[in-house]
Amino acid sequence: MTATVRLTMAQALVRWLCAQHTEIDGERVPLFAGVFGIFGHGNVTCLSEALEQVQDRLPTWRGQNEQSMALAAVGFAKAKRRRQIMVATSSVGPGATNMITAAGVAHANRLPVLLLSGDTFVNRLPDPVLQQVEHYGSPSTTVNDGFRAVSRFWDRIVHPAQILSSLPQAVTTMLDPADCGPAFIGLPQDIQEIAYDYPEAFFAEKVWTIPRPRPARSEVAAAVALLKSAKRPLIISGGGVRYSGAGEALADFAVRRGIPMTETIAGKGAVVHDHPAYTGAMGIEGTDASKELAETADVVIAIGTRMQDFTTGSWTTFAPDAKFLNINAARFDASKHFAQPVVGDALECITELDEALGDWTCDPAQMARAQELYAEWNLALDEGQKPTNAAVPSYAQVIGVVNRKASPDDTMVTAAGGLPGETAKNWRVKAPHTYDLEFGFSCMGYEIAGGWGHAMAKEGKGVPIVMVGDGSYLMMNSDIYSTVLTGHKMIVVVCDNGGFGVINRLQTGMGVPGFNNLLKDARVQNRDAPPHVDFAAHARAMGAEARFCESLTDLETAMDWAQTTDRTTVLVIETDAHVWTDGGADWYVGVPEINERESVRKARDGQEALRRKQRQGV
Numbered sequence: 001m002t003a004t005v006r007l008t009m010a011q012a013l014v015r016w017l018c019a020q021h022t023e024i025d026g027e028r029v030p031l032f033a034g035v036f037g038i039f040g041h042g043n044v045t046c047l048s049e050a051l052e053q054v055q056d057r058l059p060t061w062r063g064q065n066e067q068s069m070a071l072a073a074v075g076f077a078k079a080k081r082r083r084q085i086m087v088a089t090s091s092v093g094p095g096a097t098n099m100i101t102a103a104g105v106a107h108a109n110r111l112p113v114l115l116l117s118g119d120t121f122v123n124r125l126p127d128p129v130l131q132q133v134e135h136y137g138s139p140s141t142t143v144n145d146g147f148r149a150v151s152r153f154w155d156r157i158v159h160p161a162q163i164l165s166s167l168p169q170a171v172t173t174m175l176d177p178a179d180c181g182p183a184f185i186g187l188p189q190d191i192q193e194i195a196y197d198y199p200e201a202f203f204a205e206k207v208w209t210i211p212r213p214r215p216a217r218s219e220v221a222a223a224v225a226l227l228k229s230a231k232r233p234l235i236i237s238g239g240g241v242r243y244s245g246a247g248e249a250l251a252d253f254a255v256r257r258g259i260p261m262t263e264t265i266a267g268k269g270a271v272v273h274d275h276p277a278y279t280g281a282m283g284i285e286g287t288d289a290s291k292e293l294a295e296t297a298d299v300v301i302a303i304g305t306r307m308q309d310f311t312t313g314s315w316t317t318f319a320p321d322a323k324f325l326n327i328n329a330a331r332f333d334a335s336k337h338f339a340q341p342v343v344g345d346a347l348e349c350i351t352e353l354d355e356a357l358g359d360w361t362c363d364p365a366q367m368a369r370a371q372e373l374y375a376e377w378n379l380a381l382d383e384g385q386k387p388t389n390a391a392v393p394s395y396a397q398v399i400g401v402v403n404r405k406a407s408p409d410d411t412m413v414t415a416a417g418g419l420p421g422e423t424a425k426n427w428r429v430k431a432p433h434t435y436d437l438e439f440g441f442s443c444m445g446y447e448i449a450g451g452w453g454h455a456m457a458k459e460g461k462g463v464p465i466v467m468v469g470d471g472s473y474l475m476m477n478s479d480i481y482s483t484v485l486t487g488h489k490m491i492v493v494v495c496d497n498g499g500f501g502v503i504n505r506l507q508t509g510m511g512v513p514g515f516n517n518l519l520k521d522a523r524v525q526n527r528d529a530p531p532h533v534d535f536a537a538h539a540r541a542m543g544a545e546a547r548f549c550e551s552l553t554d555l556e557t558a559m560d561w562a563q564t565t566d567r568t569t570v571l572v573i574e575t576d577a578h579v580w581t582d583g584g585a586d587w588y589v590g591v592p593e594i595n596e597r598e599s600v601r602k603a604r605d606g607q608e609a610l611r612r613k614q615r616q617g618v
Contacts, residue, residue: 002199002200002201003199003200003201004197004198004199004200005197005198005200005203006195006196006197006198007195007196007198008046008050008160008192008193008194008195008196009046009157009160009163009187009191009192009193009194009196010046010047010049010050010187010192010193011049011050011053012160012163012196012198012202012203013047013050013116013163013167013187014047014050014051014053014054014058015050015054015203016163016167016202016203017032017058017087017167018030018032018054018057018058019203019204019205019206020032020171020206020208021205021206021207021208022083022084022207022208022209022210023207023209024080024083024084028207029084030057030058030084031084031085031171031208032058032084032085032086032087032114033076033080033084033085033086033456034058034059034060034061034086034087034456035051035058035059035060035061035086035087035088035089036060036061036062036063036069036070036072036073036086036087036088036089037051037060037061037062037063037069037088037089037090038062038063038064038065038066038069038089038090038091038095039089039091040090040091040092040095040118041091041092041093041118041130041131042090042091042092042093042095042096042117042118042119042131042187042189043089043090043091043092043095043116043117043118043187043192044091045189045192045193046189046192046193047089047116047118047187047192061456061482061486062482062485063478063479063482064478064479064481064482065098065476065478065479066088066090066095066096066098066099066102067098067099067101067102067445067449067476068102068445068448068449068452068476068478068479068482069088069090069099069102069449070088070099070102070103070106070113070115071102071105071443071445071446071449071450071453071476072086072449072450072452072453072456072479072482073085073086073087073088073102073106073113073453074102074105074106074109074111074113074438074446074450074453075413075436075446075449075450075451075452075453075454075457076453076454076456076457077106077111077112077113077453078109078111078436078450078453078454079411079433079436079453079454079456079457079458080457081242081243081245081433082111082112082175082180082210082243083210084457085112085113085114085174086113086114086453086456087113087114087115087116088102088113088114088115088116089115089116089117089118090115090116090117090118091117091118091131092117092118092119092120092129092130092131092132092142092143092144092189093130093131093132093133093143094131095117095118095131096117096118096119096143096144096146096147097143097146099115099117099147100146100147100150101443102115102443103115103147103150103151103182103184104150104441104443105438105440105441105443105446106150106181106182107150107151107152107181107182107441108440108441109239109266109438109440109441110180110181110239110240110243110306110440111180111181111182112174112175112180112181112182112183113174113182113183114170114174114182114183114185115147115151115182115183115184115185116185116187117144117147117184117185117186117187118186118187118188118189118192119142119144119156119186119187119188119189120132120142120188120189121188121189121190122158122188122190122191123190124139127139129189142156142186144156144184144186147184147186150182151181151182151183151184152173152174152179152180152181152182152183153169153170153173153174153181153182153183153184154183154184154185155169155170155184155185155186156185156186156188157185157186157187157188157191158188158191159191160191160194160195160196161196164198164199164202166185167185170183170185171183171208175208175210175211176211177210177211177212177213177240177243177244177329177330177345178213178329178330178331179330180243211345212244212344212345212347212348213329213343213344213345213348214344214345214348214349214352215327215342215343215344215348215349215352216342216343216344219340219341219342219343220342220349220352220353220356221356222340223325223327223340223342223353223356224353224356224357226299226323226325226340227299227301227325227353227357227360228357228360229299230298230299230362231298231362231363231366232293232296232297232298232299232366233259233260233297233298233299233300233301233362233366234259234260234261234262234293234294234297234299234300234301235250235254235259235260235261235262235277235301235303236262236263236264236267236282236300236301236302236303236305236311237250237261237262237263237264237267237270237271237303237304237305238263238264238266238267238302238303238304238305238306238311239264239266239267239304239305240267240303240304240305240328240329240346241267241270241303241304241346242266242267242269242270242304242433243304243346244304244329244345244346244347245347246270246303246304246345246346246347246350247270247271247432247433248432249347249350249351249354250270250271250303250346250350251270251271251275251277251278253350253353253354254277255276255277256361257354257357257360257361257362258361258362258363258364258366258367259277259301259362259366259367260277260278260279260293260366260367260370261275261277261278261279262278262279262280262281262282262286262287262290262293262294263278263280263281263282264281264282264283264305264308264311265281265283265285265308265310265311265420265424265437265439265440266305266437266439266440267304267305268281268424268429268435268437269429269432269433269434269435269436270432270433271429271432272429272430272431272432273428273429273430274428276371277367277370278374279293279370279373279374279377280374280377280425281424281425282294282311283310283311283312283313283317283584283585284309284310284313284314284421284584284585284586284587285310285420285421285424285425285439285584286424286425286583286584286585287374287377287425287583287584288373288376288377288380288582288583288584289370289373289374289376289377291313291317291583291584291585292373293369293370293373294313294317294318294585295317295318295319296319297318297319297322298319298321298322298323299322299323299324299325300318300322300323300324300325301325301327302324302325302326302327302328302339303327303328303346303349303350304327304328304329304346305328305333306328306330306333306336307326307333307336307337308440309587309588310439310587312585313584313585313586313587314585314586314587314588314610314614315337315588315614315615316585316586316588316610316611316613316614316615317585317586318615320615323339323340324336324337324338324339324340325339325340325342326339326340326341326342327342327344327346327349327350327353328341328342328343328346329343329344329345329346330343331343337615377583380582380583381396381425381426381581384396384397384426384581385397385399385400385426387552390576390579392574392575392576393551393552393573393574393575393576394575394576394579394580394581395418395419395422395426395495395575395576395579395580395581396422396425396426396579396581397552398493398495398552398555398573398575399419399422399423399426399427399467400426401552401555401556401559402465402467402493402555402559403426403427403428405556405559405560405563406430406465406559407430407462407563408430408431408434408462409431409434409458409461409462410434410462410463410464410465410491411433411434411435411436411454411458411462411463411464411465412427412434412435412436412464412465412467413436413437413447413450413451413454413464413465413466413467413490414436414437414438414447414466414467414468415437415438415439415442415443415444415445415446415447415450415468415472416438416439416442416443416444416446416472417444417468417469417471417472417500417501417502417503418469418495418497418501418502418505418577418580419467419468419469419495420437420439420442421502421580421581421584422580422581423435423437423467424437425581425583425584426581434462436450436454438450444471444472444475444476445472445475445476446472446476447466447467447468447472447473447492448466448468448473448476448477448479448480448490448492449476449479450466451464451466451479451483451490451492452479452482452483452486452488452490454490455483455488455489455490456488463489463490463491463563464490464491465490465491465493466490466491466492466493467493467495468492468493468494468495469494469495469496469497469500469501470494470495470496470497470498470499470533470535471499471500471501473494473535474533477538477539477542478542480492480539480542480543480544480568480570481542481543481544483544483567483568484542484543484544484567484568485543487567488568489565489566489567489568489569490568491559491562491563491568491569491570491571492539492544492568492569492570492571493555493570493571493572493573494535494570494571494572494573495573495575496533496535496572496573496574496575497518497574497575497576497577498518498519498520498530498577499517499518499519499520499521499522499577500517500518501517501518501575501577501578502580503517504517504518504521504577505578505580506589509603510589510591510600510603511591511595511597511598511599511600511601511602511603511604512597512599512600518577534548535548535570535572536548536570536572539568539570539572543567544567544568544569544570545562545565545567545568545569545570546569546570546571546572547561547569547570547571547572548572548573549571549572549573550573554573555571555573558571559571586610586613588607588610588611588614589607591603591604591607592604
């Protein structure tokens with residue numbers, strides 16, 4: 001007879017989470033490192049009861065907003081390179097829907113997060129309950145159905161036995177390199193309380209490993225034939241290279257085979273800035289060196305990337321006759337744009353491709369040209385980061401100071417706005433895996449929350465340096481307080497450019513007058529002198545250390561000081577909203593087909609010229 005233990009569904013779920021483990025660098029650690037939780041109607045009476053009993057094994061951290069908690073979980077997963085997972089739990093209603101944006105971030109970036117939300121009652125006896133959104137023709141629909149579009153795995157538990165199959169399937173999905181993404185499980189309130197006789201075997205200790213699928217021999221052979229035909233090959237290294245742990249192998253492969261190597265935004269940080277095969281970031285926010293190499297490449301080896309438009313320049317960057325070799329764990333990505341696919345783990349694929357190539361190497365002229373172009377780019381970076389007599393410093397100058405003062409173990413964290421392009425170009429990575437730009441979903445508000453997740457993951461080995469614009473700061477800043485409460489220090493550099501500077505740049509660049517982006521162009525009482533936010537005072541009010549920096553010299557001194565403080569430290573500096581680092585590929589955006597403004601008609605002509613260069617494909 002099967003041995004059982006009688007537990008409520010919520011108690012069984014939590015006990016199962018505690019029994020799951022993984023290995024990181026040969027050390028066995030909990031697969032679920034902790035829980036971010038805000039308790040309320042739907043998860044406080046049963047789930048919190050279960051979590052309270054195991055807080056020594058599965059710590060619960062209280063955030064200030066459900067969205068930012070889940071974003072912190074995303075940052076943690078990225079810092080751990082998908083090998084360890086955080087849980088985020090919410091109440092029903094607005095608590096749940098607050099997490100949908102974070103689920104979108106995790107889904108777009110292919111990152112594992114387990115989301116557990118309270119739900120309404122399956123028995124419907126008390127309906128409509130507090131925070132319930134009723135659907136007249138679909139009574140089983142709740143707000144949690146909104147997670148279906150942004151989850152890799154979605155389930156609602158309507159019987160306590162269902163977690164026996166649902167939980168292992170959720171973990172299998174989150175750890176699969178091809179399917180990786182957020183898992184959502186809805187927990188109806190009446191089901192959480194029900195007791196059930198669970199098999200004891202369900203709670204046995206289990207060590208999970210991330211699979212490394214090997215490529216088909218036929219695909220490797222086809223890839224070798226294609227690569228040997230190349231005269232001007234180029235490698236694009238994506239986030240999958242980092243998550244596979246293939247960065248060192250790919251860097252060595254690039255040098256020995258003589259193939260220049262560029263990176264996507266998600267892939268940036270697999271190698272250091274001065275690696276001999278490296279030419280900088282690729283695409284719209286990339287370097288001119290990488291752009292020029294892409295425009296003349298005859299074979300592009302894309303590894304672990306979904307080839308987002310910011311990587312491909314909306315598919316305008318490559319030569320019309322360029323051939324693609326896509327190496328990816330996901331067949332969906334490997335088969336894009338009529339590429340020769342190689343489906344498998346990045347490290348396994350690189351290893352087998354390397355062995356099959358024999359003694360083949362690229363013409364040394366290709367690498368020599370790449371290094372010459374990259375040297376020119378670095379000279380331009382140096383020039384752009386030099387102090388000037390301008391009243392307000394540029395992003396490049398600010399980033400230059402912060403980058404020079406950062407230790408090799410510090411991780412730069414940023415997201416949407418002007419900082420993605422400026423850091424992708426100007427941040428010189430000193431050690432692998434110390435750069436996190438959330439640009440898969442381009443989520444304003446990720447920065448500070450994601451920094452909290454990184455601080456947890458780093459465990460004191462360096463600090464996250466969060467670079468955030470004033471717009472994103474105002475959207476979501478409460479996890480400054482969270483980090484003060486929990487002791488997870490980070491350094492936050494607020495670049496105040498008076499509004500949404502980069503989207504103003506796009507708006508005016510497409511011929512539209514500045515409108516509703518910079519504060520001076522918004523509907524405010526005094527456009528000439530809108531009320532100024534004292535970000536340093538605001539941060540101090542949440543318990544952080546803070547300083548306002550009047551100059552780059554002040555910022556240098558403040559960065560030295562920030563490295564010595566015992567808590568999260570916020571540095572604020574005004575930044576020019578109109579000065580940007582040159583370089584990068586084109587971008588396909590919508591521009592009115594007809595317009596009375598000459599500036600808009602000119603922008604439309606530019607877009608039509610760009611679109612004539614686009615590759616056609618899927």
